[in-house]
Every structure is written in C-alpha cells, then in structure tokens.
Amino acid sequence: MPRIPKGALIVSCQARADNPLHGPIFMSAMARAAAAGGAKGFRANGVEDVAAIRALTTCPIVGIDKVFDDEYPVYITPAFAHAARIAQAGADIVGLDATPRRRNGEPVGTLIGRIRSELGREVFADVSTLEEGQAAAAYGATYVATTLSGYTEETAALKEKGPDLDLVEALVRAVPVPVVAEGRFDTPELVAAAFARGAHAVVVGTAITNPREITKTFVRAAAPWAGEGNAGAP
Numbered sequence: 001m002p003r004i005p006k007g008a009l010i011v012s013c014q015a016r017a018d019n020p021l022h023g024p025i026f027m028s029a030m031a032r033a034a035a036a037g038g039a040k041g042f043r044a045n046g047v048e049d050v051a052a053i054r055a056l057t058t059c060p061i062v063g064i065d066k067v068f069d070d071e072y073p074v075y076i077t078p079a080f081a082h083a084a085r086i087a088q089a090g091a092d093i094v095g096l097d098a099t100p101r102r103r104n105g106e107p108v109g110t111l112i113g114r115i116r117s118e119l120g121r122e123v124f125a126d127v128s129t130l131e132e133g134q135a136a137a138a139y140g141a142t143y144v145a146t147t148l149s150g151y152t153e154e155t156a157a158l159k160e161k162g163p164d165l166d167l168v169e170a171l172v173r174a175v176p177v178p179v180v181a182e183g184r185f186d187t188p189e190l191v192a193a194a195f196a197r198g199a200h201a202v203v204v205g206t207a208i209t210n211p212r213e214i215t216k217t218f219v220r221a222a223a224p225w226a227g228e229g230n231a232g233a234p
C-alpha cells in the first residue's frame with residue numbers, strides 16, 4: 001500500500017450532489033488536473049468517485065464515505081460497512097471521523113482496529129482536537145489530520161479563523177504518527193505555514209477543486225462595484 005510521502009500536497013476532489021461538478025466524470029478530471037500540477041495523492045468521497053480516481057493513478061487515495069443522518073453528527077465513514085466499500089473501490093487509506101461523537105456504528109477505536117486488521121488498509125483519522133488525535137493514534141490510526149477543527153460543536157468558533165495551525169503543531173508535538181494539515185488551507189502560503197509547523201502533508205480541497213466557492217470569493221471582491229450607477233464605489 002502506498003504511503004503518503006513527506007511534503008506531499010494531497011488534493012481533495014469532492015463535490016456534493018448540489019454541485020454542478022458532482023460525479024465521477026468531473027471528479028476524476030479534477031484529479032487528473034491535480035496530478036498534472038504535482039499533487040501526490042487524493043482525497044475522494046464515495047465509491048464511484050474513488051473507483052474513477054483509482055483507475056487513473058497509483059498515488060495514495062484517502063477514500064471517505066459521507067453518510068448524512070439527522071440523528072448522528074458523524075458523517076465521514078461512520079461505520080465498518082462504509083469503510084469496507086470504500087476499500088473495495090480502491091482506497092489505499094480509509095478516512096474517517098475519529099471524534100468520540102455519537103455515530104451509527106461501532107466506537108471509533110473498534111472501527112480503526114477493524115479497518116487495519118480486516119481490510120488491511122491504512123487509517124486517516126479526521127480530528128478536531130489534540131485529545132482526539134492522541135486517542136486516534138493510540139487506537140492505531142496511521143495518520144492524524146486536523147480536518148474537523150471548526151466543524152464540531154466544541155471547535156465551531158475556529159471556523160471563521162482560517163486553518164488551525166496551532167492544532168497542527170500541537171499534534172506534531174504529541175502524537176507518534178504523521179500529522180496531516182487539512183481544512184481551510186486555501187492559499188500556498190498557508191500550505192507552507194503548515195509544513196513549517198511540522199505537517200507531514202497538507203490536504204487542499206475547496207481552493208483547488210470547487211469553482212463555485214472560488215467564484216464566490218471573487219464575486220465578494222467585486223460586490224462593492226456591482227449595480228447600476230455604482231461605478232465609482234466604494
């Protein structure tokens with residue numbers, strides 16, 4: 001199984017159902033474009049997208065299966081069945097929510113152990129705090145990533161504050177496995193800052209593969225000048 005190389009840029013190629021680029025045709029094209037640009041691995045969601053990207057690369061793929069259920073906050077690969085189908089689709093590494101929040105499936109420690117022993121896959125643990133990262137590493141996760149910082153109740157206030165570089169550094173100091181920076185790393189400078197804090201690799205999604213969200217940032221910049229008779233604003 002290929003490992004994520006040190007210094008790698010991993011490109012997350014994901015588009016939800018309401019995104020015009022949803023589906024394996026567009027997501028595999030995104031992965032090809034990212035590979036041509038030098039990406040050394042991919043993160044992808046769902047069996048179809050993972051299989052389509054597997055068909056075009058031998059680089060490591062962090063496969064996840066997002067399953068939304070109003071009763072449970074955990075949606076990134078919540079249970080073993082989801083991990084199994086993502087592994088079957090060709091993911092070298094299974095990504096999952098490694099927070100201790102309620103999930104529709106076995107406890108995260110059991111899940112990590114089963115993915116490694118029964119599926120023979122590496123585990124990429126998405127966490128939101130230092131304590132969650134330490135627990136995930138103790139359970140046997142291969143990588144610990146800052147993916148969920150800003151996206152849990154406990155960390156929600158961080159979402160508007162850019163990427164969680166402090167968590168990257170705290171994890172690097174505390175856990176014995178490679179730490180991956182993920183979540184809101186939306187400029188090359190922030191990617192460099194993550195490596196300077198000790199990250200093993202960095203995952204970038206929206207800023208590379210979501211033209212709708214990228215367009216919004218440009219439109220926001222144009223907004224003060226938009227509209228009739230507003231030519232000289234602000």
Ligand SMILES: CC(=O)N[C@H](C=O)[C@@H](O)[C@H](O)[C@H](O)COP(=O)(O)O
Binds near residue numbers: 148182205
């Ligand atoms: C919280 C959550 O569900 N994060 C997801 C995880 O798969 C994705 O929606 C993110 O796009 C990904 O983590 C990359 O982050 P960013 O798009 O900020 O570069």
